Every structure is written in structure tokens, then in C-alpha cells.
Amino acid sequence: MSKKLDPVTQAIRIQSQKTQQQEHSTPLYLTSSFTFDEAEAMRAAFADETDDNIYSRFSNPNVDEFIAKMCALEGADAGFATSTGMSAIFSSMFALLSKGDHLICCSSVFGSTFTMVTKYLSRFGIESTLVPANDNAAWEAAVKPNSKMVYLETPTNPQLEVLDLEWIGQFSKKHGLILNVDNCFATPLLQRPIDFGADLVVHSATKWIDGQGRVLGGVIVGRADLIKDIYLFCRNTGPSMSPFNAWVLSKSLETLDVRMQRHCDNALKIAETLQGNPNISWVKYPFLKGHPQYDIAKKQMKLGGGVLCFEIKGGLEAGRKFLDALEMLSVTANLGDTRSIASHPASTTHSRLSDAERLSVGITPGLIRISVGLEKVEDTIADITQALEKSSL
Known part of the structure; x- marks a missing residue:
């Protein structure tokens, strides 16, 4: 079509390439690996010279379809789907933060996120500072020479504080920080953090994305260069989404x-x-x-x-x-x-x-x-x- 489709329509119409069966609904690709007709094709795939699927830990048609829909909805360049929401949050931090880096995190976050930031980041030499949700002066005061990332939820869980994404986007850009936003409560249909300057958006797809309490899942979308590092981290550490869960979540996005x-x-x-x-x-x-x-x-x-x-x-x-x-x-x-x-x-x-x-x-x-x-x-x-x-x- 000449007219660009609305993201809501894209969430319904984006589909993996049809097989010879010409199915109307995307089939399940329940396979751990994918075969090659010749050695050269396999070599090219492992060298990232082609987009051929290799292994479902990091490449599967069902997962790719779900990611494509989430990117369309969030207005993102690229994405990676994970096994749970917490694995998405974990991977979005640990793939990009190194020993000596500093994370500025909103103090009002999900309990497991709070524990990860306050208990586990320091074990890897990553500093963190918790900042009250809407205290702009405290956000400014938290910036250090080694600050690298800002992390927040809005609305927050569970007290529903709303952070000003326009302000936090300008703040992050001014200080050269990666802005990482958990958009789980709002979903991309109610709020698009990338439109306000977010570099990464994470979701627990277990929640509104699935919407029926059936499967676990997480997803990270955002800037292509950042997603590449996250993809490589997840490819080698394994917090990936299963094809079945991706199939369920892709269908869920249609409604x-x-x-x-x-x-x-x-x-x-x-x-x-x-x-x-x-x-x-x-x-x-x-x-x-x-x-x-x-x-x-x-x-x-x-x-x-x-x-x-x-x-x-x-x-x-x-x-x-x-x-x-x-x-x-x-x-x-x-x-x-x-x-x-x-x-x-x-x-x-x-x-x-x-x-x-x-x-x-x-x-x-x-x-x-x-x-x-x-x-x-x-x-x-x-x-x-x-x-x-x-x-x-």
C-alpha cells in the first residue's frame, strides 16, 4: 500500500512470510534449530551476512514477528524479546553497563527491579543512585562523571506516580545518558516514550501485552546500536523468549x-x-x-x-x-x-x-x-x- 499503516493496523497485519501452505494465521515454529542446504549458506548465516534463522535461542520467525509488531507500536528501530519482563529489564542494564558505570534509577519501581538495582548491580562494580520520581533537583544532583543510564517507570508500580517524559528526555540528552523506560503500565497504545527522547523501552509482555494471564514474556525495543549490544548479550547468555510464547503474544497484540x-x-x-x-x-x-x-x-x-x-x-x-x-x-x-x-x-x-x-x-x-x-x-x-x-x- 502507498499509505503508511497506523501502528494499530500494523500490529494486526505484520506477519512472518507465508509458507507454501498460504496460511492466513502465522503457524507455530516449534523447532530448536534450522537447517541449511549447503555449508556456504551456514557460514554466511553465522557471519551475519544473511538474515537466515540459525537457532531459536536468538532467531525464530514467531519471535521475529512479535518484535516487529512491538517496534511498530513503539516507533523503535529494533528489538529483542526475552523470557520474562525481569529478564528484559536485567538485559537492558547488564548488556550496556560495565564495571565503574553509574545508573540513575527512579526510587519508585517494581519490587524486583528495586532489589536488582540495590542488591545486585554493586556486585559487578556498577554504582546506582535512587532518585524520587518527581524531584527534578534530585535528578540533576544524582549525575556523576561516570553516569551512563537513566531508568524509570511511568506510571510507577504500584503507586502510579507519573514522570514527565519530556523533561526526563531533555535531562538525559543534556547529560549524554541512555534513557531506559519501562512502559509496561501504559503500553505503547497509551504512551510512546521514544517520542519524548527515550533510547530504550522495556515491557513485561506478561501483563497488558498478553492480557489474559497465559504466558510470560519480555521485550526491549529502541535504538538499533543499543539493541545490537543487547542482542549479542542475550544471544550468548540465553534469556530468550520461546516461539510458543511469542506466537501467543503476537496474536494478543491484534486485540x-x-x-x-x-x-x-x-x-x-x-x-x-x-x-x-x-x-x-x-x-x-x-x-x-x-x-x-x-x-x-x-x-x-x-x-x-x-x-x-x-x-x-x-x-x-x-x-x-x-x-x-x-x-x-x-x-x-x-x-x-x-x-x-x-x-x-x-x-x-x-x-x-x-x-x-x-x-x-x-x-x-x-x-x-x-x-x-x-x-x-x-x-x-x-x-x-x-x-x-x-x-x-
Whole structure:
């Protein structure tokens, strides 16, 4: 076609080359390796002179199709798919940071990311500094001569702080830093960090990308030169995505647009309803007018996402009682599903942090995170409301 297709359309229409069977839907390529008709063809493939598939750890049609779709959605040059979201985050750092380098990381990040940065980077001689999400002066003060990368999430997990991508993009460019953004909560349909200067974007594809709680996966997309180093690192260390998971995730991208519309509509309605509930202290959602970074969210996001959080009165004990009182919502360690999910970060995802560490990143004892599903929103509101009533102290 002469007209360039919209990324949403590309996520549906990008497909691996058809086989002689002329299939309409891409088949599964469940093979560990690929054969060659002659030695010269195999030599050329190993010398990177051709794009021929060699071994599914680093080259497979299903994985390539998924990566191509994610690059189209994010506006990226290249990408690599990994086995999990955490392996994507790990690889995006360890492939590019060396002994003596310095990472500037937002303090409000997923619990496992926080642990990796604070516990494991130093073992390899990589320094790190944690910075409050929206303290611009602290970001500037954190820069050192050996600083190399900035890492952040927006909206953050689980307290939904929104960082100004325009400002952080200019900050990173000014200091010559690689900007690495976790775009898991927003998805590329609601926010494209590359448009604001990000060099890398990572996702836990396990979440909204899959959208149905079926498979694990991660992906890194961004600048071609950086992705080349990440590809070589992953090719030799092995945190790669399986062909089956890639096939599932590629098919999932075909419905991402319609799913996210419903998730976001439901989440906003729930957040608005909960604002007046007497059993909670506050509710936070990026597109709720009372959100501290509402204006930033409206500037850089198309919709507010499928996650909201609130503070239940009664703290830790009330949070646990709330989970026990739920009748429909799932209580599980995931988000981004068709089914609405409730979690209590202080006793689960961030339980390994000290009380002081949790409070420093805004995780209070009664914080409840809701990943809003595709159920009729009235049913979700009814279940949350009755559970709040039963757990009130």
C-alpha cells in the first residue's frame, strides 16, 4: 500500500512470510534449530551476512514477528524479546553497563527491579543512585562523571506516580545518558516514550501485552546500536523468549487496542466511584483530576491505563481483610488480565523491603492496587465496595 499503516493496523497485519501452505494465521515454529542446504549458506548465516534463522535461542520467525509488531507500536528501530519482563529489564542494564558505570534509577519501581538495582548491580562494580520520581533537583544532583543510564517507570508500580517524559528526555540528552523506560503500565497504545527522547523501552509482555494471564514474556525495543549490544548479550547468555510464547503474544497484540480502551474506561469509572467511599483515605488514577501529576499524564498519555490504587483505612490488617473479603476479583501476583485483580503490595510484591524503604517510595501499609479487567464495571465496583465495607475497622 502507498499509505503508511497506523501502528494499530500494523500490529494486526505484520506477519512472518507465508509458507507454501498460504496460511492466513502465522503457524507455530516449534523447532530448536534450522537447517541449511549447503555449508556456504551456514557460514554466511553465522557471519551475519544473511538474515537466515540459525537457532531459536536468538532467531525464530514467531519471535521475529512479535518484535516487529512491538517496534511498530513503539516507533523503535529494533528489538529483542526475552523470557520474562525481569529478564528484559536485567538485559537492558547488564548488556550496556560495565564495571565503574553509574545508573540513575527512579526510587519508585517494581519490587524486583528495586532489589536488582540495590542488591545486585554493586556486585559487578556498577554504582546506582535512587532518585524520587518527581524531584527534578534530585535528578540533576544524582549525575556523576561516570553516569551512563537513566531508568524509570511511568506510571510507577504500584503507586502510579507519573514522570514527565519530556523533561526526563531533555535531562538525559543534556547529560549524554541512555534513557531506559519501562512502559509496561501504559503500553505503547497509551504512551510512546521514544517520542519524548527515550533510547530504550522495556515491557513485561506478561501483563497488558498478553492480557489474559497465559504466558510470560519480555521485550526491549529502541535504538538499533543499543539493541545490537543487547542482542549479542542475550544471544550468548540465553534469556530468550520461546516461539510458543511469542506466537501467543503476537496474536494478543491484534486485540490490544480494543482491550485497552475497555480497561481504561472501566478503571476511570471505578476510580471516580471510589473517591467518595468512607472506608478509603484517597484514590489515585492518572486521569483522575485529583492526581498530583494529572496535567503531565494528560500531556503524554492518551488514556489513564488499567491500574488504580487507593489507601484503605486501617492499614496493614485492613488491607489483608480486604483481600479476604473479595468475592469476584482475583487475588494473585499479576496484572493486565481480562480478570480484575487486587493486590496488597506491603505484604506481597514489596514485602522484602524494609518499612522505611516502602514508605520512601510511597507504599503505605493500606495501599491496595487494582488491575482492572474487562468484566462489566458495575460488577467490579460492587465487589470492591462490599469488600471495603467488610474490612473497615
